[in-house]
Amino acid sequence: MTQPWIYRTYAGYATPRVTNERFRANLAKGQTGLSVAFDLPTQCGYDADHPMSAGEVGRVGVPIGHLGDMTALLDGIPLAGMNTSMTINATAVWLLALYVAVAEDQGAGRDALAGTTQNDILKEYLSRGTYVFPPEPSLRLTTDLIAWTVREVPRWNPINVCSYHLQEAGADPVLEVAYTLANAAAVLDAARAKVAPGDFPAVVGRISFFCNAGIRFVEELCKMRAFVDLWDRLARERYGVEDPALRRFRYGVQVNSLGLTAVQPENNVHRILIEMLAVALSKDARARAVQLPAWNEAMGLPRAWDQQWSLRAQQILAEETDLLEHEDLFEGSRVVAARTAEIAEAAWSELDTVLDMGGSVEALGYMKERLVAAHAERLRAVETGERAVVGVNRYVETEPSPLVEGLGEGSAFERIDPEAEREQVESLERWRSGRDGVAVGQALEALKRAAASDDNLVPVSIEAARAGVTTGEWAGALREVFGEFRAPTGVSGRAHVGDGQRGLTTARERVVAAAGRLGASKVRMLVAKPGLDGHSNAAEQVAVRARDAGFEVIYQGIRLTPEQIARAAVEEDVHVIGLSVLSGAHNLLVPQVLDRLREEGVDPSRVPVVLGGVIPGQDAEKLRELGVARVYTPVEHDLTAMIAEIADLVAP
Numbered sequence: 251m252t253q254p255w256i257y258r259t260y261a262g263y264a265t266p267r268v269t270n271e272r273f274r275a276n277l278a279k280g281q282t283g284l285s286v287a288f289d290l291p292t293q294c295g296y297d298a299d300h301p302m303s304a305g306e307v308g309r310v311g312v313p314i315g316h317l318g319d320m321t322a323l324l325d326g327i328p329l330a331g332m333n334t335s336m337t338i339n340a341t342a343v344w345l346l347a348l349y350v351a352v353a354e355d356q357g358a359g360r361d362a363l364a365g366t367t368q369n370d371i372l373k374e375y376l377s378r379g380t381y382v383f384p385p386e387p388s389l390r391l392t393t394d395l396i397a398w399t400v401r402e403v404p405r406w407n408p409i410n411v412c413s414y415h416l417q418e419a420g421a422d423p424v425l426e427v428a429y430t431l432a433n434a435a436a437v438l439d440a441a442r443a444k445v446a447p448g449d450f451p452a453v454v455g456r457i458s459f460f461c462n463a464g465i466r467f468v469e470e471l472c473k474m475r476a477f478v479d480l481w482d483r484l485a486r487e488r489y490g491v492e493d494p495a496l497r498r499f500r501y502g503v504q505v506n507s508l509g510l511t512a513v514q515p516e517n518n519v520h521r522i523l524i525e526m527l528a529v530a531l532s533k534d535a536r537a538r539a540v541q542l543p544a545w546n547e548a549m550g551l552p553r554a555w556d557q558q559w560s561l562r563a564q565q566i567l568a569e570e571t572d573l574l575e576h577e578d579l580f581e582g583s584r585v586v587a588a589r590t591a592e593i594a595e596a597a598w599s600e601l602d603t604v605l606d607m608g609g610s611v612e613a614l615g616y617m618k619e620r621l622v623a624a625h626a627e628r629l630r631a632v633e634t635g636e637r638a639v640v641g642v643n644r645y646v647e648t649e650p651s652p653l654v655e656g657l658g659e660g661s662a663f664e665r666i667d668p669e670a671e672r673e674q675v676e677s678l679e680r681w682r683s684g685r686d687g688v689a690v691g692q693a694l695e696a697l698k699r700a701a702a703s704d705d706n707l708v709p710v711s712i713e714a715a716r717a718g719v720t721t722g723e724w725a726g727a728l729r730e731v732f733g734e735f736r737a738p739t740g741v742s743g744r745a746h747v748g749d750g751q752r753g754l755t756t757a758r759e760r761v762v763a764a765a766g767r768l769g770a771s772k773v774r775m776l777v778a779k780p781g782l783d784g785h786s787n788a789a790e791q792v793a794v795r796a797r798d799a800g801f802e803v804i805y806q807g808i809r810l811t812p813e814q815i816a817r818a819a820v821e822e823d824v825h826v827i828g829l830s831v832l833s834g835a836h837n838l839l840v841p842q843v844l845d846r847l848r849e850e851g852v853d854p855s856r857v858p859v860v861l862g863g864v865i866p867g868q869d870a871e872k873l874r875e876l877g878v879a880r881v882y883t884p885v886e887h888d889l890t891a892m893i894a895e896i897a898d899l900v901a902p
Contacts, residue, residue: 253574256283258502262288283333283334283365287337288314290311291307293340294341295344295724298675301811304781305671305835305838309835310833316721330356330359334366337368342391343708366409367395367406370437371391372436373433375737378418379809383732385611389440390440399456409437411433411457412433420622423472423597424600438453454496460502460504462504463503463529468589470529471528472586472590502540505522505529507547512885513642513646515651518543526563544560545560625790633753642887681718690719692717697719701732739786739806757894761799761800768901773897774826775802775824776804776827777830778806784809785832788863799894801897812845825857829859831865836863836873840861840876854877855877
């Protein structure tokens with residue numbers, strides 16, 4: 251009988267202490283590996299007391315500011331016997347350095363450590379937005395970690411090339427396969443110079459993947475089989491790897507969160523189970539680790555019980571059914587073979603296009619435009635009903651859900667105590683006051699010297715961790731050497747919904763009417779993302795749809811300060827401002843934006859401010875009282891209707 255995959259749940263909350271309690275509780279329930287979610291300041295290289303971190307500490311993951319935090323996170327968990335996945339990219343070298351230091355303090359040898367650092371920076375420029383440095387030095391960090399782990403930590407997967415967020419950003423199976431393989435090729439091309447030629451096949455064999463599975467079951471199953479075939483082909487043809495074992499496509503998966511709905515959220519249980527089947531039924535392309543979202547993730551952070559429910563789904567499939575007792579169920583299926591070949595052929599062609607452009611770094615703008623356009627098409631199909639979403643555009647009649655009704659505001663998901671941020675800042679201050687400042691300064695200077703040379707940055711990062719350096723100090727030292735970067739937005743090119751989109755003609759008429767009320771040729775709309783939240787998919791689609799409806803759109807990308815947003819509103823002389831906050835930091839960031847706008851002479855009663863995000867009802871009411879004109883949440887799905895409504899808010 252085949253052994254089951256690693257059972258994981260994705261977790262990170264509030265503080266290292268609180269997250270450690272959740273980890274140990276989940277392990278006691280039968281979870282067999284850890285999957286660590288880090289908060290946005292940690293992912294983006296800021297300490298908890300940095301101005302950019304305000305409102306974001308502990309929101310979407312655990313804050314890790316220094317070695318003491320990592321020690322508290324892993325307290326009581328023997329790392330020599332654990333398999334740990336860390337969803338970390340720009341700061342992956344730093345977080346692995348902290349992890350190795352904690353393991354060694356526990357007495358665990360490096361050869362005993364097993365797990366994965368996601369460490370796929372290229373997809374951050376295309377989808378998730380937690381990049382820090384420009385692409386070239388970022389690739390250097392990625393490949394330094396790969397080269398070091400191959401030598402020092404033989405059971406560690408140094409990179410999970412990540413298709414998950416590409417699908418979340420709009421990729422269909424063809425684009426998902428093609429761009430994931432293109433990103434893997436860019437990493438391997440850069441890594442080849444850092445290892446001896448005889449060791450390079452082993453580097454190829456250490457590449458793993460983190461994939462997504464959507465609701466179109468047959469298509470997703472075939473997509474994973476296409477991944478298996480094309481990775482084997484790429485490793486053999488481009489890199490000359492002869493050993494089939496080193497060409498094996500090894501992947502973990504979290505099934506799709508994009509398709510989860512806030513309306514009739516109980517339906518998400520069925521979606522999650524069907525999506526898991528696509529990566530579990532096919533033995534020749536089966537996931538090696540699975541983590542499932544919870545039924546209520548479209549509403550907020552899942553509670554412990556919600557995560558337990560998702561974990562039980564994995565355990566029932568693996569241990570109650572007879573799935574693992576059989577060979578590949580789809581071997582010889584003509585339907586599966588034909589669809590797999592179709593996806594593989596189209597994906598290989600798109601991969602060739604990217605490689606002909608010089609690879610993923612050179613093709614970032616092209617790839618981003620393709621993803622934004624594909625996402626726009628998906629939204630169009632949902633809005634027109636061409637793509638069915640039960641409970642949203644079909645079968646919308648519903649009984650009250652006992653899972654959410656009568657529980658009180660916010661009781662159907664986890665809420666982070668605002669005191670957690672204060673606790674983390676105070677902990678950081680204690681850490682700084684108790685360390686050797688001279689040793690910290692020397693470690694940071696050594697880090698900068700290494701960054702300015704060709705030295706591998708992992709050993710010097712481990713020394714910095716032991717000296718007491720913080721996350722923000724580590725990243726700040728590298729910013730001094732590497733600089734920073736703003737990725738392409740993808741909204742200025744091919745993305746549009748076309749004249750056939752339902753309601754677009756009416757929306758255009760209402761935009762023209764708004765321009766008439768203003769006495770202007772165009773209504774100018776600023777779309778902005780304050781704070782560290784890099785999930786820009788929604789903001790990009792608002793920008794695309796508003797532009798198609800006749801707005802003049804100003805969209806400057808992610809990670810803006812309230813001051814930058816207010817200055818842009820003045821300099822561009824905009825008529826309406828759209829803010830997007832998905833991280834849960836809206837209660838702090840949105841009032842700051844409103845205050846800065848007023849300081850700049852922009853009156854929200856004349857220049858309406860609208861907000862989109864995962865915003866609980868009680869928070870939305872408070873923000874409206876402060877001056878927000880309209881709040882949009884995942885319950886609302888007709889983007890064209892929203893754009894028309896925004897036009898009506900202008901100069902009423």
